[in-house]
Amino acid sequence: MSNTELIIKERAANIGNFLVGRLLPFRQKRTVGPFAFIDHMGPADMNEDENLDVGPHPHIGLSTLTYLFEGSIMHKDSLGSDMEIKPGAVNWMTAGRGVVHSERTPNYLRNKKKTLHGLQIWVALPKELEQMEPSFSHIEEHEIPAWDEQGAHFKLIAGKAFGKTSPVPVHSDLYFIEIKTTDKKQIAIGKDLYGESALYILEGSINADGYNYGSKQILVAKDSTLCTFEMEENTTVYIFGGTPFEEERFIYWNFVNSDKAVIEKAKTNWEHQNLDAFPKVPGDENDYVPLPQPKL
Template identity: 70%
Template sequence: MSNTKLIIEERAADIGNFMVGRLLPFRQKRMVGPFIFIDHMGPAHLGPGQNMDVDMHPHIGLSTLTFLFEGSVFHRDSLGTAIEIKPGAVNWMTAGKGVVHTERTPEYLRDQEKELHGLQIWVALPKEEEECEPSFTHINASDLPAWEDNDVNYKLIAGEVFGKKSPVPVYSPLYLIEIKTKEAKTINIGEHLFGESALYILEGAIKSDGNTFGPKQILVAKDSTLCSFEMEANTSVYIFGGEAFPEERFIEWNFVSSNKDLIEKAKKDWTNDAFPKVPNESVRVPLPQPKSFKSK
């Protein structure tokens, strides 16, 4: 971006049998628009018996968005949802006042070689929706708006921009856009963007202000309306952002809220086993100690 405010390097962390790169929150930038947490899962090759197994854990005050590039994850939650997500589709779960879920490698893949690669994103809810009833929506890959312009491929994963609207039921003005090109191209989309904006480079490289940036970097824009950059051949980027909230958001473990008291209540409720249960699941992730979430 020609008006880069901040460059965030991906930071690695272990989750089970694979590495995730933590992108947000970052000590110098806690949120971009309503986006408060982004993990880059993989890419990981998992052998027979090596599986993703995230046991029952709770959320409040946010929506989770799962988007896979490779592999498959089976989602179960306390609403009774039981569904497999595959590459290109979207799982959108709104926690609101409280939801519990698990994420696992599907049974039919557990004894096979497999890949796992994707993004896990948390979107904070507006203050008036933070205690809404929880819900879950699965969007098929074919239902997401996708188009080509000047040999550049675009996909609107969530939100409303470019005069198009994703079927993902978001709660505030935002956007999550995939841009891919096989040839070197100059991208100038600032007139379509609004609020705060950032660009994540998945593969390839972009050039901006005479600098070249590669994979696993996020560029945060000073002004989203000036968003312009050069994509090298065989590059994929994700642009995300939207209107920022007027109130600060707090994050501890899996809980997000504008009200610290709601986070404290959620922590006590989880410790006391007062959250709803996930059918056919029995193992709970304990509340971590120390209790505060700290980004590296």
């Protein structure tokens, strides 16, 4: 019997100067474990006059995880964080009751040709932590657990699995795993997984349940403990999931919460630029992304 519950193909959209492939949420699967949103950015080749410029925008009720394959992003937030993220490192920002941040091309790259490619992920917070104080952490590439096993290279980017723990300060039981192969390999990791699980094929292809699946697809497993598949040559996959929450999570724009009233309040606070709820971003005070208005 097939262990694949759902196949989700990447749905591309143009945002600024690069292509973003929306992976989650999907109408048939809103979340996988605590993971509520995954975007595949790029790869985008930008000219000297093209830059990433996502102005200050708010979040509530979630943690953001930014993980780059190529390029660089300058992160600034209302906590005063000012951090350049480079490939292999992790930016982990917990919004809690509310935070504001911007994402831009660093100044030293703004007049140069450049490439941007990576993943941006939202992880919902447990109900009891949705109103926690916001925080920010940056974890360098060398701090991420990495090892070779089953003829493949593994990284535990966030969470707990394989008897290992990533230093990314997550707030619930989850895992975000990178697996790379140069040769065709059979991978069996179900005994190390728990809760809900999904697999995203970044490049290459895998064979599972008698089918071949190519890049830019997510496979959602029926049973994470049965996670076995064959990776073709030069393939990279990301496995993410964990223990799901009992309560449904609602999403409006950049707001995630188990209570629709909290989202409505956040919408009002942002629309009226309530600085008690959403402070300015130091060094990026003169810009902001307006609240999207419903389409008529």
